[in-house]
Amino acid sequence: xxxxxxxxxxxxxxxxxxxxxxxxxxxxxxxxxxxxxxLMLNSVNINFVAFNKYLYTxxxxxxxxxxxxxxxxxxxxxxxIAIIINLYRSHHSIDVEDAGELKY
Amino acid sequence: xxxxxxxxxxxxxxxxxTGFLAVTASRIFRSAIWLLFSxxxxxxxxxxxxxxxxxxxxxxxxxxxxxxxxxxxxxxTQKSGAKMAKPARSRALFAGLAVLLGFALSFILIxxxxxxxxxxxxxxxGVSDIGTQLMRTNGExxxxxxxxxxxxxxxxxxxxIVIAMKSKPAGKETTxxxxxxxxxxxxxx
Numbered sequence: 001x002x003x004x005x006x007x008x009x010x011x012x013x014x015x016x017x018x019x020x021x022x023x024x025x026x027x028x029x030x031x032x033x034x035x036x037x038x039l040m041l042n043s044v045n046i047n048f049v050a051f052n053k054y055l056y057t058x059x060x061x062x063x064x065x066x067x068x069x070x071x072x073x074x075x076x077x078x079x080x081i082a083i084i085i086n087l088y089r090s091h092h093s094i095d096v097e098d099a100g101e102l103k104y
Numbered sequence: 105x106x107x108x109x110x111x112x113x114x115x116x117x118x119x120x121x122t123g124f125l126a127v128t129a130s131r132i133f134r135s136a137i138w139l140l141f142s143x144x145x146x147x148x149x150x151x152x153x154x155x156x157x158x159x160x161x162x163x164x165x166x167x168x169x170x171x172x173x174x175x176x177x178x179x180x181t182q183k184s185g186a187k188m189a190k191p192a193r194s195r196a197l198f199a200g201l202a203v204l205l206g207f208a209l210s211f212i213l214i215x216x217x218x219x220x221x222x223x224x225x226x227x228x229x230g231v232s233d234i235g236t237q238l239m240r241t242n243g244e245x246x247x248x249x250x251x252x253x254x255x256x257x258x259x260x261x262x263x264x265i266v267i268a269m270k271s272k273p274a275g276k277e278t279t280x281x282x283x284x285x286x287x288x289x290x291x292x293x
Contacts, residue, residue: 003106003109004108012119014210018203020123021203022127022199022203023127025195025198026127026195027191028191029132031174031182032188035135035136038143039123039126042142045158049153050153053155054219057226060229060233063155063229064234064238067234070161070162071256072253073170075257079263079267081174082267083267084177085180088180089270094182
């Protein structure tokens with residue numbers, strides 16, 4: 001795997017991050033926004049693991065950070081879906097435009 | 105070009121293509137399935153980097169947990185076969201523009217930055233190494249963050265139950281208008 005330089009892995013993760021950001025900007029459905037956020041978190045995981053693997057091989061800090069990020073992403077997804085289901089129950093829609101009551 | 109490089113480019117193309125389809129598919133259920141494939145691709149990338157434990161955690165938590173949760177919430181809230189409204193043209197245009205500019209900026213910054221010499225030492229990332237460092241209390245150990253994260257997970261679990269629970273406090277009518285008749289009927293029967 002040393003044939004592939006670190007920079008190319010970083011390009012993949014950057015591309016994935018900005019694909020997630022495009023979904024975050026263009027979608028208006030709360031579940032698809034949550035999916036975009038998951039993509040962005042995953043691209044950060046790739047970065048942590050790649051840096052750990054290529055530059056700091058005597059420590060495991062990147063790997064452990066990745067485990068923590070996966071844990072927190074799972075907790076975040078669960079809370080977000082609970083909120084989405086509750087919002088659907090009260091508004092009968094999960095479009096972000098319909099949930100503007102806290103806006104002003 | 106060695107086999108390892110070829111595998112890396114295939115995995116990278118797979119991740120990016122399925123990720124792009126996940127944010128642009130017009131049916132929400134298909135979007136969730138494309139997200140599933142993208143997450144599997146990322147797990148394959150971790151396998152390619154010889155980090156088997158992280159890849160296994162990725163498959164267990166993301167593919168087995170979060171995507172299933174998302175699919176359940178789609179079934180509970182959406183008509184999964186129906187097409188979603190396309191994003192407004194101006195919004196899609198400006199989102200694409202912002203993303204392209206951001207990507208160009210990051211691309212330039214990454215390619216100009218000189219990373220320190222890549223070491224050829226192999227990384228020991230077996231389960232026992234990770235567990236030892238995670239539990240150690242001195243020096244480079246992560247025992248305190250582990251405890252903090254476990255408390256966060258517990259709090260999130262309880263928070264989910266509290267948020268999603270159907271609550272009916274005394275003296276406060278929470279039944280939505282169109283369900284009122286139904287619930288009264290149910291009480292009468």
